[in-house]
Amino acid sequence: AQREKKASKDQGQATREPGSLAQLSKKDGKDLLDLFMETTQDREELLIVVLNFLIAGRDTTAQLLSWFFYEMMAHPEHLDGIRRELTEVLGECPEEGYRLPYDRIRDLPYTFACITEALRLHPSVAKNVKQCVKDTLLVPSAPNPSNLPPIQMYKGEMAGWSDWVMARLPEVWGDDCEEYRPSRFLHSKSGDSDGLGGTRQYSQWQQHMFNGGPRLCLGMNLANFEALSIVAAMVPLFDVHWARADQGQTASFPPKYLSSITLPMEPFQVEFRRRAR
Template structure:
């Protein structure tokens, strides 16, 4: 999945364009785009952008409906919720729209030069390697088996213990640790053991160091001058020192796992990603950087989606009842003694798939995706984009756009995804929850598999009561719920 650092790339772009406005006059006239705000003399839209930089997702979602085309220009930014524009930027003219360099500079010390931090020819090499592996049925089967092991050995016992004690659980933290363990198992062949493990153990240190590194990269990206954090990095002081120490723990853990990979099976083959990438003849740095990117994506996006899923369902007992009826119907045709749902079972769960997709429509983990324009261009709806401007397509606004989803677009209604009871997917240009075009998430199928097996297993075994939840969005590497999701659990009768 894409990494969400949108709100933190603003300061760098704003300063760049402030100096551009002061010292350079463009020969190209300002394009006649739909602009709901009247710019100030000399400084243009910079005051608006600074004022709303902390709430760029909500602000852009408020501006977009004002435009008849779903595209608004607040130069040097173009916000859009037009599917044709999304396809243009992500597919038709993909080569003209790169991931902004300020984002790459801010996170590269954490993620290296992998799939999430490259453009152009270098990115295509990483993309091809990742696509080759994630497209295989054997990897999806391995991901399912890994999810089942982590679920039965760690997450479900934790939830059972909490249900019996009556204590309040931060479900977001539990889901993040579960997803982290599962992703480590998928990547390294063994889980990190940070869910239910002892505090301070190797896996817990890795989890905490990874979280620290990601948070410090976000804080780094907030700074208006990259020179500030670069000097601190050179001096090894403050937050840059803590980032360096955290990444030393992360790299040491990954390097140890690369050296002590689990033994291959009788055929000499391992299904985990580290074995697959190593067998591909890639360098150690190439393998390490991509593995770290996969761990980050798995740690943040899937648990974020599941948090919103359980939060929404806490006020929709009718949807929960239908999911449980679907599970019972599928189980009725199976042999007794089989406990976990199989991959074939999950494929038949059309209503669960619809409920998850409806959650992602309203609460996409990466709600706002920026792309920097390399050469002057025109979007399909007629909006002009000048070189150096940033186009942002707003998946959050698209999910709430009446022209795309009907008058009930604000309503949570899984049935909109079903035709005669069968799940029908939508184009990624209309529903870019997993990004769209060439940069569409390579782990989409694995993410869906994980969300379905966790959603079905938890709802089948427990009643989930939300005790405290802000319901407010917080943009970090993914769109999280501020303060987490505090719940109480009650075990259901078999």
């Protein structure tokens, strides 16, 4: 019985042998699985880690896309810019829509800015709280226009913040902070909001939708790619409209937030109408 138990445990280990998890994940550079395998070789633990990684990114990315399409219904003038950029970068749209290659993400600054601005106003994790495990001095990071002094926190105290509130603070994002303005995430060579200069990045502590520092979201690049892929697949083919009452609409515009760990919307109906080609 002891030998059977040991054999079962050995089979649960991911070893660096041909056909093992380690061998399958080995490639140029390290992926997420490689990093976790430096901590544990237990298949069961690694399975849980990977599932958590994928599931945690499901609701947040779905909510980002819901808020993005809401902003497109409220500001449809941006859809033409997205379609124009996709055509310039990827060519004419095929019947089934674009299948975005990962290496073309950086070539879509305007589309990415439209998504990022939706995420700024509607962060998927709108609020968070942490407990201090040891005495800590919190030093305010830029931007700090109010010249706030460092804050002494003591073990056991709670620190909370809200990225939803931060997005609506003029001292953080300017007087137009409550407006949906994708151009704030664009560098422009011409002075217009055309994105010719590429994507504009801010400090992690200002553009804080994916947290920052050692707590930066592990799934950030995957979430951005998923959102861009869906937008690239759907926006060229469909117009999106707020559904009418006779189409089953029960919500009012704009939709309401729901209370959750993340930031979902109340259920509502939209109509995706295929565009003439």
